[in-house]
Amino acid sequence: MFHGHDEHRLGAMQTLPRPMRKFRDDEVVDYCVVGVGSAGGVLVQRLARAGFRVVGLEAGPFWDTEKDWVSDEKGSHELYWNDLRIIGGTDPLALGENNSGKGVGGGSVHWAAFTPRFHPSDFRVYSEDGVGADWPISYWDLKPYYELLEREIPVAGPAWFPWGDPHGHPYGPHPLGGVGDILVRGCTKLGIRTVAGGPVAILSASHGDRPHCIYRGFCIQGCKVGAKASTLITHVPDAITHGAEIRAHSMAARVSLRDDGRVDGVTYFDREGNEHFQRARAVIVSGYAIETPRLLLNSACPGHRHGLANSSGTLGKYLMAQAGNVVAGRFDELIRLYKAPPAHALSEEFYETDRRRDFARGFAIQTVGPLPVAFAKQMMAAMGAWGWGMRRVMMDYNHWATLGVLGEILPWEDNRVELAEEKDRFGLRVAKVTFNLHENDRKLIEFGKRKVMNVLWAAGATQVVQESRFAHLVGAARMGNDPATSVVDRFGRTHDIPNLFICDGSILPTQGSANPGLTIQALAARTADYLIQQGDAIFSSSRRDLSEPSIRYDFSPPYTKWKGNPRIA
Amino acid sequence: MKRSFPYRASGGEMRGLAQPGYYPDFSTLAQKKTWDEATRQVVTERVERPPAVRFFSQQEAALLQTIIDRVMPQDDRDEDHTIPVLPAIDERLFNKSINGYRYEDMPSDQEAYRLGLAAIAEMAQQRFGQSFVALSVHRQELLLKSLHDEKPDPEHTVWGRMPVKRFWAMLLGDCVAAYYSHPWAWDEVGFGGPAYPRGYMRLENGMPEPWESDETRYEWSAPADSVSDFTEDDRREWSKKW
Numbered sequence: 001m002f003h004g005h006d007e008h009r010l011g012a013m014q015t016l017p018r019p020m021r022k023f024r025d026d027e028v029v030d031y032c033v034v035g036v037g038s039a040g041g042v043l044v045q046r047l048a049r050a051g052f053r054v055v056g057l058e059a060g061p062f063w064d065t066e067k068d069w070v071s072d073e074k075g076s077h078e079l080y081w082n083d084l085r086i087i088g089g090t091d092p093l094a095l096g097e098n099n100s101g102k103g104v105g106g107g108s109v110h111w112a113a114f115t116p117r118f119h120p121s122d123f124r125v126y127s128e129d130g131v132g133a134d135w136p137i138s139y140w141d142l143k144p145y146y147e148l149l150e151r152e153i154p155v156a157g158p159a160w161f162p163w164g165d166p167h168g169h170p171y172g173p174h175p176l177g178g179v180g181d182i183l184v185r186g187c188t189k190l191g192i193r194t195v196a197g198g199p200v201a202i203l204s205a206s207h208g209d210r211p212h213c214i215y216r217g218f219c220i221q222g223c224k225v226g227a228k229a230s231t232l233i234t235h236v237p238d239a240i241t242h243g244a245e246i247r248a249h250s251m252a253a254r255v256s257l258r259d260d261g262r263v264d265g266v267t268y269f270d271r272e273g274n275e276h277f278q279r280a281r282a283v284i285v286s287g288y289a290i291e292t293p294r295l296l297l298n299s300a301c302p303g304h305r306h307g308l309a310n311s312s313g314t315l316g317k318y319l320m321a322q323a324g325n326v327v328a329g330r331f332d333e334l335i336r337l338y339k340a341p342p343a344h345a346l347s348e349e350f351y352e353t354d355r356r357r358d359f360a361r362g363f364a365i366q367t368v369g370p371l372p373v374a375f376a377k378q379m380m381a382a383m384g385a386w387g388w389g390m391r392r393v394m395m396d397y398n399h400w401a402t403l404g405v406l407g408e409i410l411p412w413e414d415n416r417v418e419l420a421e422e423k424d425r426f427g428l429r430v431a432k433v434t435f436n437l438h439e440n441d442r443k444l445i446e447f448g449k450r451k452v453m454n455v456l457w458a459a460g461a462t463q464v465v466q467e468s469r470f471a472h473l474v475g476a477a478r479m480g481n482d483p484a485t486s487v488v489d490r491f492g493r494t495h496d497i498p499n500l501f502i503c504d505g506s507i508l509p510t511q512g513s514a515n516p517g518l519t520i521q522a523l524a525a526r527t528a529d530y531l532i533q534q535g536d537a538i539f540s541s542s543r544r545d546l547s548e549p550s551i552r553y554d555f556s557p558p559y560t561k562w563k564g565n566p567r568i569a
Numbered sequence: 570m571k572r573s574f575p576y577r578a579s580g581g582e583m584r585g586l587a588q589p590g591y592y593p594d595f596s597t598l599a600q601k602k603t604w605d606e607a608t609r610q611v612v613t614e615r616v617e618r619p620p621a622v623r624f625f626s627q628q629e630a631a632l633l634q635t636i637i638d639r640v641m642p643q644d645d646r647d648e649d650h651t652i653p654v655l656p657a658i659d660e661r662l663f664n665k666s667i668n669g670y671r672y673e674d675m676p677s678d679q680e681a682y683r684l685g686l687a688a689i690a691e692m693a694q695q696r697f698g699q700s701f702v703a704l705s706v707h708r709q710e711l712l713l714k715s716l717h718d719e720k721p722d723p724e725h726t727v728w729g730r731m732p733v734k735r736f737w738a739m740l741l742g743d744c745v746a747a748y749y750s751h752p753w754a755w756d757e758v759g760f761g762g763p764a765y766p767r768g769y770m771r772l773e774n775g776m777p778e779p780w781e782s783d784e785t786r787y788e789w790s791a792p793a794d795s796v797s798d799f800t801e802d803d804r805r806e807w808s809k810k811w
Contacts, residue, residue: 012766066605066606066607067607068607069607070605070607070608070611070612070763071604071605071608071762071763071764071765072608072611072612072750072763073750074615074746074750075608075611075612077666080668080669081669082666082667082668082669083669084667084669084670084671085669085670085671086670086671086672086673087670087671087672087673088672088673088674092672092673093670094668094670095668095669095670096667096668096669096670097668097669100669175772175773176772176773177772177773178772178773178774178775181773181774214764214765214766214767214768214769215768215769215770215772216763216764216765216768216769217764217769218763218764218765224605224765224766225765225766225768330807333774333775334774334775334776334783334784335775336759336761336775336776336777338760338761339761339769339771339772340769340772371760372749372750372754372755372758372760373745373746373749373750375749376745376746376748376749377742377745377746380738380741380742380745381738383799383803383807384717384803385799386640386713386717386741386797387639387640387641387642387710387713387791387795387796387797387798388575388642388791388792388795388797388798389791389797389798389799389803390641390741390745390797391589391641391642392791392798392799393799394749394754394757394758395589395590395591395757395758397758397759397760398758398759398760398775398784432673433670454810457810462808463804463807463808464807464810465807
């Protein structure tokens, strides 16, 4: 296929729709969405389809996948949120490439794209286990949106996914790579059920103007192929076609509050550092678990001294990351772990609370596929490798298989995002992120780590080592029914301000041991349906209607219709 | 530059090698015509035009290069196939490029490097009465190993202000990032390298693509004066089942 040099490419075959509508700062738009990532991308798409005037402010660039992305670890540094944040606590969270994206598509640009659903029990952790929190919604409220997003993305995976609420997937599973083969082999020997070839947001067959996966292994460096879903290629093009504006290189500084207690727009800086103010009838903050609380804390003003929408004092608190221990096993035979998507086989056999264990909740076992630089860094910690030891273990790179523990860490008040004294180049105070493991977390990690080590022994490994690390970020602006203990209600509307919403991973009250991406997108689609059903009332009324919206199947991006979720039971 | 050569179990020092590792005929760069333009540019630039040193002073650069020679040793490689590590670290610090965070108990990366280098220089003088650069390879490694083991010998006030394990992790992390992002290192470890738009097709059983090669293993030992290789105790520990 021929493409002109001036075309903005989104994957190997798709191009950015043109022209894109442009709003002036002084034009009052209906919705200003801050952050065009996993949630923001879905929101702007739905709201534009419904006819609202929508601007998405994105701090990073509007990626051209052909020119800006490379099949190279070091060359992919700009995909991440690299700006300064201060980290502390007993177990500081490494940020940047580990868990935060910058640019249109946000974290969905560099996620490994595992897309398991949360289990029904995740929504009732406090009721069932007396720890953590309950969600203000149930799994069944979200289920239709899981199914819808699985078709929109669309998700490839097994026909039978046996855990949680069993379900199938619209696209067939991927072939196994060497690491998936080890996971299945080791688990099978131990009688642990596994699924293989998904669920992942990676195409196993072509879909509209997106080709299928070519198994090159650079998923988390940004998929140049366009096979791995990111909102950059799944929802943003449709948003632009329907009249949304995505304004890249726009760093939000403050959400502005009027005297009548309603917000009226967002102050932001362009890439040259010029300050602008985008007027809006409602604002949705979708900046993820660090930038969302940071923006609202930086928006403190008279009447909201401790940050906007923080009358509960919980803004920034109950931040969560999942345990992400990488367990590596050396095999006599060659594995070549760099081939195939890093994410392609898993087990959720240990997901739920088991009364025979001395901790609540559980973990998943998943494939990971570190490329050479990432693997070398893992071996620094896992084997204490340096000097000739580093050269030696790396010469054996192709003999190693790596599995991840994905462990549920509970929400704790002392795990939090605050403002540091340091400022960024715009003069905005940066985030300080504090993280401490608690007893339940430590027991769970120890158990999970040993279990995964046993899987590798069972698969025939001759050496097994592990590195402690964390994966994903959620929480810090949690949803709940009680305005005294949560920041937003069941639809993401802040308890304090009727036309200010939060919609991203930060609203999750607990996190399960499922990767959060699909859940974040499903929640965004549900919030969009709520906003669409409420219509103009959002812009003028303070009445809080908490009835569930009806799901809109007519607002999906192209190629979704006629796709189906297999009915398996 | 001081050198210290590993040797083959079958005898003979390993020196002057164009390509160490178990994949003698494998070259990722030989495939670059099949890569996309943006990737080809980034990787070619890395190989052909390492950046000039702009952040470190000449004296600091000489000391850091000597440290890098032990942390990421390349004594087995011939001069024309030595992978530039120092320029990559210098460029990162010069451009103030960070990885998205700073530990609350650490200074900026730039200050951390300056402090760490000064401490290592003074530790060498205190312990051995010589500059670090002038020390034997063995003594250089003994000093660095004390940082690696988080037991600086001799102690130095800098490690009271900056946790030694964080400095060591940053230094080592920067070294491996520079080394293993170079296509010659990909050849050494048998990594297939960039594969868009062609892709991989042999996913199972560790099989090579038609342009990859199979492994040709040999046993080798680290230089006799080195303390950075794994020990028998390490190997026993990693082979111990739970």
